[in-house]
Amino acid sequence: MISPACVLDVQDLHVSFSTEEGTVPVLKGLSYSLAKGKVLAVVGESGSGKTVHALSLLRLLPPTAHIDSGKILFDGKDLVSLSPSSLRKLRGARISMIFQDPMSSLNPVLTIGEQLTETILAHRKISKLRAKALAVRLLKKVGIADAAKRYDQYPFQFSGGMCQRVMIAMALALEPDVLIADEPTTALDVTIQAQILRLIKELQAQAGMSAVFITHNLALVADVADEVLVLYGGLCMEQAPVHTIFEKPLHPYTQGLLHSLVSIRQKADFLPAIPGNPPVPGQECPGCPFAPRCPRALKKCFKERPPLFEQDGHKVACWLLEEKA
Amino acid sequence: MNPVEIKNICKTYTRKRFLSFGKKEETPVLKDVTLALKEDRVLGLVGESGCGKTTLSKIVLGLEKPTSGQVIVDGKDLGNLSKAGFKKIRRFMQVVFQDPYSSLDPRMTIRQIISEPLDIHGLYKEKSTRKKVLEELIKSVGLSVEHLNRYPHEFSGGQRQRIAIARALALDPKILIADEPVSALDVSVQAQILNLLKEIKQKRRLAMLFVTHDFAVARFLCDEIAVMYKGRILEYAPGEELFSNPQHPYTEALFSAVPVPDPVHQKKRQAVSVAARADMEGHLCPFASRCRYVCAECGQTPPMLKEVRPGHFCACTALPFKKKKSSFAI
Numbered sequence: 001m002i003s004p005a006c007v008l009d010v011q012d013l014h015v016s017f018s019t020e021e022g023t024v025p026v027l028k029g030l031s032y033s034l035a036k037g038k039v040l041a042v043v044g045e046s047g048s049g050k051t052v053h054a055l056s057l058l059r060l061l062p063p064t065a066h067i068d069s070g071k072i073l074f075d076g077k078d079l080v081s082l083s084p085s086s087l088r089k090l091r092g093a094r095i096s097m098i099f100q101d102p103m104s105s106l107n108p109v110l111t112i113g114e115q116l117t118e119t120i121l122a123h124r125k126i127s128k129l130r131a132k133a134l135a136v137r138l139l140k141k142v143g144i145a146d147a148a149k150r151y152d153q154y155p156f157q158f159s160g161g162m163c164q165r166v167m168i169a170m171a172l173a174l175e176p177d178v179l180i181a182d183e184p185t186t187a188l189d190v191t192i193q194a195q196i197l198r199l200i201k202e203l204q205a206q207a208g209m210s211a212v213f214i215t216h217n218l219a220l221v222a223d224v225a226d227e228v229l230v231l232y233g234g235l236c237m238e239q240a241p242v243h244t245i246f247e248k249p250l251h252p253y254t255q256g257l258l259h260s261l262v263s264i265r266q267k268a269d270f271l272p273a274i275p276g277n278p279p280v281p282g283q284e285c286p287g288c289p290f291a292p293r294c295p296r297a298l299k300k301c302f303k304e305r306p307p308l309f310e311q312d313g314h315k316v317a318c319w320l321l322e323e324k325a
Numbered sequence: 326m327n328p329v330e331i332k333n334i335c336k337t338y339t340r341k342r343f344l345s346f347g348k349k350e351e352t353p354v355l356k357d358v359t360l361a362l363k364e365d366r367v368l369g370l371v372g373e374s375g376c377g378k379t380t381l382s383k384i385v386l387g388l389e390k391p392t393s394g395q396v397i398v399d400g401k402d403l404g405n406l407s408k409a410g411f412k413k414i415r416r417f418m419q420v421v422f423q424d425p426y427s428s429l430d431p432r433m434t435i436r437q438i439i440s441e442p443l444d445i446h447g448l449y450k451e452k453s454t455r456k457k458v459l460e461e462l463i464k465s466v467g468l469s470v471e472h473l474n475r476y477p478h479e480f481s482g483g484q485r486q487r488i489a490i491a492r493a494l495a496l497d498p499k500i501l502i503a504d505e506p507v508s509a510l511d512v513s514v515q516a517q518i519l520n521l522l523k524e525i526k527q528k529r530r531l532a533m534l535f536v537t538h539d540f541a542v543a544r545f546l547c548d549e550i551a552v553m554y555k556g557r558i559l560e561y562a563p564g565e566e567l568f569s570n571p572q573h574p575y576t577e578a579l580f581s582a583v584p585v586p587d588p589v590h591q592k593k594r595q596a597v598s599v600a601a602r603a604d605m606e607g608h609l610c611p612f613a614s615r616c617r618y619v620c621a622e623c624g625q626t627p628p629m630l631k632e633v634r635p636g637h638f639c640a641c642t643a644l645p646f647k648k649k650k651s652s653f654a655i
Contacts, residue, residue, distance in 0.1 A: 045511035046482070143600070160374075189373035189538070194582035194596035216512060219584035222591040242588045260516035261586050264541040267565060270523075271545065273516035277481040 007210050008034040008057075008095075008178050013070035015049070015056050017281075024282035026052045026065070028234040031308075034178065037208045041225035041242070043215060043257075045278045049234040050214045051100075054182045057212070058091055074178070093123040096171040100183040102163035106155040112139075112166050113151035119170050138169040142199060161192035165199070172203055179204070179211040185220065197223055218261060222246060230254050233279045233289025235305075240314040250316045253290045288318070296320060326400060328500050328532040329362035329385060329418075334394035336380055336556075354380050355391070356556045362500060362532040369547030369564070370536045371579075377556040378536045382504050385534060386420055387411060398500070416446050419493035423505035425485035429477040435488055436473040439463070442495045458495075466491045466521060483514030490521065494529075501526075504536045519545055540583055544568055552576050555611035558630060562637040572639040575612045610642060618643045 015027040027049045034040050044050040055061045057072060059079065072079040074095065079087065099105045107115055116135040117128065124131070132151070139147035142165040155163055164184060171179060181200065185193040201224060204211055213224055221228055221242065228245040230238045230253065238251040249255045256274040276293035285291060291301040300319050308315045309322065336355040342348070354377045362368055362385075370378045383389040385396055387403050396403040398414050406414065419442075422428040429438055439459055449455045460470050466487040477485060486506060493501060503522065507515045523546055526533055537543050543550055543564070550567050552560040552575065560573040571577050578597040585591050599615040608614065608624040616623070620643045628640035 045513060190582040191373065191578060191596070191599050194584075195598075195600070197584075198596065217584075218512065219586040219591070222586050222588040223584045225588075246586065246588050257513055258586065260513050262516065262519065262539075262541040262545045263585075264544055264568070264580070264583050265585060267544050267568075271516040271520050273520055274513040275517070277483055277514060278511055280481070 005036045006033045007036050007074065008212070009071075009073040010057075011071040011073065013053070013056065013072065014068040015052055015061070015065060016068055017065045019064070019282075021282070025068075026234050026281050027056070029070070030231070030234075030236055032229055032236070032239060034210050034212060035227075036177075036210055037204075038226040039204065039211045039213055039224050040227045040229060041213045041215060041221040042229050042231055043218060043221055044231035045216060047233075047278055047281055048231045049281075050216075050231050051182055053231070054097070054180050054212065054214050057180055058095060058097060059087060060097075089123070092119055092171075092176070093174045094176050095178045095180065096174070096176040097180040098164070098167050098171050098182065098184045101187050102160060102167050103155065103187075105167055106163055108155050111152050111154055112158070116151075116166070116170055116173060119173050123174055134173070135169075138173055139166070141203075142166070142169045142172075143195070144169075161188055161196065164188060164192075164196055168196070168199060168203075172207075172209075175207055175209075177210065179209055180214070181211060182214045183216070184213075186215070186217075193220075200224070218257065230257075233284050234281065235289055236308065236315070236317060237290065238314075238316045238318075239308075244314055248314075250314065250321060251290075251318050252294045252296050252320070256293075256295075327361040327363050328399060329534075330395075330397040331358060331360045331362075331381070331385060332395045332397065334358045334381065334384060334391045334396065336377070336384060336389070337392045354556050355384070358394070358553075358556070358558055360551060360558065360561070362534055364499075364532050365526070365530040366548040367526060367533040367535050367546055369543040369550040370534060370553060371538065371540060371543050371550055372553035373538060373579075376553045378553055379504055381553075382420075382502050382534060382536050386418065386502055387415070412446075416496050417498050418500040418502070419496060419498040420502045420504065421486070421489050421493050421506045424509050425482055425489055426509075428489055429485055431477050434474055434476055435463070438477070438488060439473075439492050439495050442492060446496060448496070462491045462495055465494070465525075467517070481514070482510050483517060486510060486518050487521065490518075490525070494525065497529075499532060501531045501533045502536075503533060505538070506535075507542060508537065508539065515542075522546060540568075540579065552579070557611055557628070557640065558638075559612065559628070559641070560637075560639045561630065562634075562639075566634070566637050570634065570637065572633055572637065572644065573612075573641050574616045574618050574643075578615070616643075 011031050013027055013030045016023045016025040030053060042050050056067055067080050113135055117131040120131045120134055136147045136151055139150060144150050144165055185196050215221060225242045228240060228242050229236055232253055238254045249258055259272045260274055262271060274293055279289050285302055287302045287304055288306055291297045298319055306317045306319045308317050334355055335357055337351050337353045339349045339351050342350055358381060372378045380389060384391050398418060436459060439462055443449055449458050459473060463470060463473055468487055507518050510518060535547055547564050550562060550564050551558045554575050560576050571580055578599045581597040601614045609627040610623040613619050613623040622642045626642045628642055630638040630640045633639045
C-alpha cells in the first residue's frame with residue numbers, strides 16, 4: 001500500500017555481494033517508505049549496509065553486488081527493474097545524491113562550472129548560456145561568495161566544505177524530489193558541518209524535498225531527521241519518529257547506542273559501552289544479528305529472526321516485544 | 326618537573342617550487358606553542374583539521390624536528406640528544422595512531438607486533454617471563470591469550486586499536502601520545518576504547534596527550550584542554566572550566582556547532598556563524614576573519630595567552646568587549 005504522500009517506497013530489499021568465499025548477503029529485507037517533504041535518517045555502524053542501501057536506490061552498486069529481490073517504488077515505477085536509459089533520466093533530475101567525500105566525487109580536471117552545467121544540460125534542453133546563469137545562481141544559493149569567478153575554478157582551489165557545497169548545488173540543480181545524502185558531513189569540520197546542515201535543511205524546507213540522510217552520528221540525526229531507521233547487520237532494528245527514538249527507544253541496540261554516546265553536555269566517569277563488535281557481513285547467526293551483543297537476549301533470539309512489531313508507527317524488530325504487540 | 330615540557334615550539338614547512346629560482350614557499354604550521362604534560366593527567370589538544378595538532382604530537386614524539394623551540398622530556402632536550410639517548414627516552418614515550426588498519430603490520434602475528442618493542446629494547450628476554458608479560462598485556466586491553474597467534478586482518482577496528490594500545494603499553498611508558506585514537510571507530514566501539522584508555526591512564530598514572538577534534542570525547546577523557554587554531558593555542562583551561570566558561574570566540578563557535586543527541590534541545594540551538602570574510606585577512610589574530618567580535622585591536626596586537634580566570638588562559642585581544650555576548654548553552 002502506497003499512500004499518496006509517499007515518494008519513495010522500498011519493499012523487502014535484498015542485496016548481496018559475490019566474493020571468493022561465496023555470496024555474502026548485506027541487506028536482508030529492508031522496507032520503508034519516505035514521506036513527501038520529510039527527512040528519514042538511516043543510522044548504522046560500519047558494515048550495517050547503510051551505504052549499500054543508498055547505492056542500490058539509484059542502482060549505483062559495484063559490479064560484484066546485485067539486488068536479489070525487492071522493490072524500490074518511485075513515482076509508480078520500480079527502480080529495480082527499470083531500463084538503464086529511463087533510470088538515467090531519473091538520476092540527478094528526480095533523485096539525486098551527495099556522497100561522503102566531496103574531494104573525490106568531483107572531477108579534478110574539469111572546472112566547477114563545467115561539472116555543474118554538465119548535469120543541467122544532460123537533463124534540460126536549454127542553451128549553454130542559460131545553463132551557466134543557472135549554475136552561477138546555484139553556487140550563490142549554496143553560499144559560495146564570488147560565484148561568477150568561482151565558476152571557472154577547479155576543485156583543488158576549493159576547500160572541503162566548499163566542495164561539498166558544490167556537490168549540494170549539483171544535487172539540487174534540477175530540483176529533485178528525493179535527495180540521498182550519504183554521510184555528507186563526515187569528512188568536514190564541525191563548524192563547516194553546521195553550515196552544510198543548515199543549508200540542506202533550508203533548501204529542503206523551501207523546495208518541499210524529501211531526503212534520505214545516511215549517517216553514523218546520532219547527534220546529527222537529532223538535528224536533521226523527522227524519522228529514524230536504525231540499521232544493524234543489514235536489517236532494520238527499529239524505526240520511529242525522531243523524538244520517539246531518543247525518548248523511548250525500545251530495541252536494546254538503540255538503547256545501548258544512545259547510552260554509549262559521549263556527551264559534550266556533561267562529564268561522565270564511565271561510558272556504558274555495548275560489549276563486542278559489530279557483525280561482519282556473512283558471519284552472522286541465523287537469528288537476530290544483535291543477539292550476541294544483546295544484554296537481554298533470549299534463546300529464541302539466536303535461532304529465529306524477529307519480525308518487525310509495529311505499534312503507532314513505531315516499528316521494532318525484537319522478540320522482547322512479542323507479548324506486548 | 327613535568328614529564329614533558331613543550332616550550333615555544335614553532336614549525337614551518339618549506340618547499341622549493343620548480344622554476345622558482347631559489348625562492349622558497351613557507352607554510353607556518355605551529356606558532357609559539359607552549360604546553361606541559363603532567364603525570365597522571367590527560368591533556369586534550371582539540372582543533373579542526375589542518376590546525377597543526379598532529380604536527381605537534383609528532384614533534385613531541387621526536388618524529389619531526391621543530392623549526393625553533395624545545396621539547397623537554399624527563400629533563401632532557403630532545404633536540405640535543407644522541408641516537409642512543411633518544412632511544413632511552415623513547416622507551417618511556419609511546420604512541421597510538423588514528424587508523425588501526427594501517428598502523429599494524431599485516432604480515433606479523435599479534436604476538437610479534439607486541440613483542441617488537443620489547444625486542445628493540447632488549448627486555449624480558451627469558452622465554453617464560455616474555456610469555457607472561459605478553460599474556461598480561463593482551464588481557465589488560467580486553468583481549469584473550471589465544472588472540473596472540475592471529476593476524477591483524479582477523480580483527481575488527483576496535484580490536485585492532487586494543488592491539489595498538491597493548492603495543493604502546495608493552496614498554497611500560499610514562500608518557501602516551503594518542504592521535505585521534507577513536508575517530509575511526511564505530512560509536513558502540515568508541516565507548517569501549519575510551520573506557521579502556523581512561524582505565525589505563527588511572528592505573529598507570531600516565532601523562533597523556535590526547536589529540537582529537539571531538540569535544541565530547543575530550544570532555545570525557547581530558548583533565549586539561551588546549552584549543553588550537555591555525556597553529557596557535559587560543560585557549561587553555563581545565564576541562565570542566567572550559568566547558569562551563571568558554572572564553573574565546575572560537576571555542577564558543579565550536580561548542581555551538583557540535584550537535585547534541587537530543588532532538589528537542591538540538592532543534593532549538595543555533596550554530597554561531599563563522600563564515601570567513603575576506604576583508605579581515607592580514608589581521609594578527611588568526612581567527613579575526615571568522616570572528617563576530619572582531620575589533621580594530623585584533624589587527625594590531627598579536628593575541629597572547631592571558632590568564633582570565635584561575636588556571637584558564639585565553640588568547641583574545643577583544644576579550645573584554647566580548648562580555649556583551651549572548652548567552653548560549655551547549
